[in-house]
Amino acid sequence: MTQFASLAVMSYNPRKGMEKILLIEDEELITRLLSKKLAAVGYEVSLAMDGREGLEKIKQIVPDLILLDIVMPRMGGFEVMAEMKKDGKIANVPVIIISNSGQPLELEKAKDLGAVDWLVKTEFDPNEVVEKIQKYINKN
Amino acid sequence: MRERELFELSEMKARLEEVNSVLEIRVNAKTRALRELAANLEKEMKERTEELRRKVAESENSRVALMNMLEDMEDLRRRAEEEREKTMAIIANFSDGLMFFDARDRLALVNPRVEDYFSINKAESKNMIGGRISDIVRFAPMSSLGEIFTGSLERVSRRELFLNEKTIFEVSVLEVAGRAGKIGTLLIIHDISREKMVEKMKTEFVSIAAHQLRTPISAIKWTLRMILDGDLGPINDEQKEFLDKTYKSNERMINLINDLLNVTRIEEGRQVYNPVVADIEEIIRNLISNYEDIARQKSLVLSFEKVALIIPAVRVDLEKIKLVVSNLIENALKYTPAGGKISVALGEEDGNAMVEVTDTGIGIPAEQQDRIFTKYFRSANAIKAETEGTGLGLFIAKNIVEAHGGKIHFVSEPGRATKFSFLLPPAESD
Numbered sequence: 001m002t003q004f005a006s007l008a009v010m011s012y013n014p015r016k017g018m019e020k021i022l023l024i025e026d027e028e029l030i031t032r033l034l035s036k037k038l039a040a041v042g043y044e045v046s047l048a049m050d051g052r053e054g055l056e057k058i059k060q061i062v063p064d065l066i067l068l069d070i071v072m073p074r075m076g077g078f079e080v081m082a083e084m085k086k087d088g089k090i091a092n093v094p095v096i097i098i099s100n101s102g103q104p105l106e107l108e109k110a111k112d113l114g115a116v117d118w119l120v121k122t123e124f125d126p127n128e129v130v131e132k133i134q135k136y137i138n139k140n
Numbered sequence: 141m142r143e144r145e146l147f148e149l150s151e152m153k154a155r156l157e158e159v160n161s162v163l164e165i166r167v168n169a170k171t172r173a174l175r176e177l178a179a180n181l182e183k184e185m186k187e188r189t190e191e192l193r194r195k196v197a198e199s200e201n202s203r204v205a206l207m208n209m210l211e212d213m214e215d216l217r218r219r220a221e222e223e224r225e226k227t228m229a230i231i232a233n234f235s236d237g238l239m240f241f242d243a244r245d246r247l248a249l250v251n252p253r254v255e256d257y258f259s260i261n262k263a264e265s266k267n268m269i270g271g272r273i274s275d276i277v278r279f280a281p282m283s284s285l286g287e288i289f290t291g292s293l294e295r296v297s298r299r300e301l302f303l304n305e306k307t308i309f310e311v312s313v314l315e316v317a318g319r320a321g322k323i324g325t326l327l328i329i330h331d332i333s334r335e336k337m338v339e340k341m342k343t344e345f346v347s348i349a350a351h352q353l354r355t356p357i358s359a360i361k362w363t364l365r366m367i368l369d370g371d372l373g374p375i376n377d378e379q380k381e382f383l384d385k386t387y388k389s390n391e392r393m394i395n396l397i398n399d400l401l402n403v404t405r406i407e408e409g410r411q412v413y414n415p416v417v418a419d420i421e422e423i424i425r426n427l428i429s430n431y432e433d434i435a436r437q438k439s440l441v442l443s444f445e446k447v448a449l450i451i452p453a454v455r456v457d458l459e460k461i462k463l464v465v466s467n468l469i470e471n472a473l474k475y476t477p478a479g480g481k482i483s484v485a486l487g488e489e490d491g492n493a494m495v496e497v498t499d500t501g502i503g504i505p506a507e508q509q510d511r512i513f514t515k516y517f518r519s520a521n522a523i524k525a526e527t528e529g530t531g532l533g534l535f536i537a538k539n540i541v542e543a544h545g546g547k548i549h550f551v552s553e554p555g556r557a558t559k560f561s562f563l564l565p566p567a568e569s570d
Binding site: 027029030033034036037040100101103120121122123125126127 | 358359363372
């Protein structure tokens, strides 16, 4: 079913392979799974293992969309978003939070910092992550 | 001449004698009268003296009686005083802070515990006497009470009051009535800081544990999903079957963790509600469509019925209300044997929206019905029918419904049927 969904994504998006997605996540297994999935669908995926590395890469490649974890070493997701706001070049890159938590107060905070969506990892699977990405990338 | 003189003399003598006799009569009469008078006086004196003596005796008796009465009164007064002292000692040493307001809502009494709680001295506490609650909350050390009492002395029950990071009170107000009606109002301040701290540590532990559990579990979920979808290469049917079962087990674990987190959030008071005016019919119809497949697989009839023409609009936290309805439907699905019926009804009662979930299931044993909303509780027959279950669903449902100002209750006939219904107050039109 997912492969079918992937095909649908590919045919739906004629600019496949053009969009750059930056995945900022410290959990290796999740990173490997998601980058494989996204690459299969046709996105150009870059990885960062913590917030600080992520912020550097955002500035360097200016991705079309960012998948951002919240709890990470060195610099957390909220801090990354706060830093992005200070830089006009990257301030408007859509950010989707992928987290293990989903407390209402955290959701509020993320919204205030400009996140477009929030996915709790246990409630979504990689296919649904792809669907979410499409929703925000096709808008641009 | 001599004869004439003699005659005159004799005549005079005769007259004198006459006068004398008259006088004698008169004197005698007077003397008699005087004697009588004296006798009367004496008699009267005797009588008066007697009366006086009697009166003195009487008044002595009265005095003794009065003294006795006074003594009795003194005794009563002393006893009343002792009672009052006892009562005051109880009030003074009471482990809760007490503030008593008279029938006109003016502060009449403050116990020392209140002074401790709000760090005020005796003089300051005395100064508050006679004031209304609106005056008292203007006094800086007491201002935190203003969070509860914005104007008058409202009737509140166990309202939490955060004084600072470490101190949390529970405030209650109750009317004090005597035989003749309302005497006044008692404001009770109970320190729950310790209980709160223990509770917080416990919920924090569960919260952290649950979040930590989610990390590996989400990794398992994603890996299995991608293997099952063939994203990581082809697998054979047998492998697929095993992995599919593993995936489902993992999903159950996710639900369990979510339930635990919901409970801790409710207990931490962190359950943030985002109430919106919603059409409850749409919510229920959508939910039911999610459960149709499961019902069919279990040979159960799942139906929906609207039993009132107009359903009041409600103001709810969508996700939370969905959780309540899901919990009730899932319970019905779990505990109704094949061939049974589950009907969900939407109606109206006293201006409230009413949702009912009725099943023809195993029911709740009569002796366990009063514990059904208790956290982690599962009835004996439920455990037999279905080993899986956290005993949290109804606890969560009750908390959510009550947080919306609603009520939940049930009727159950063991072995035959159960009906859960909850009411949600109408959205205020403003």
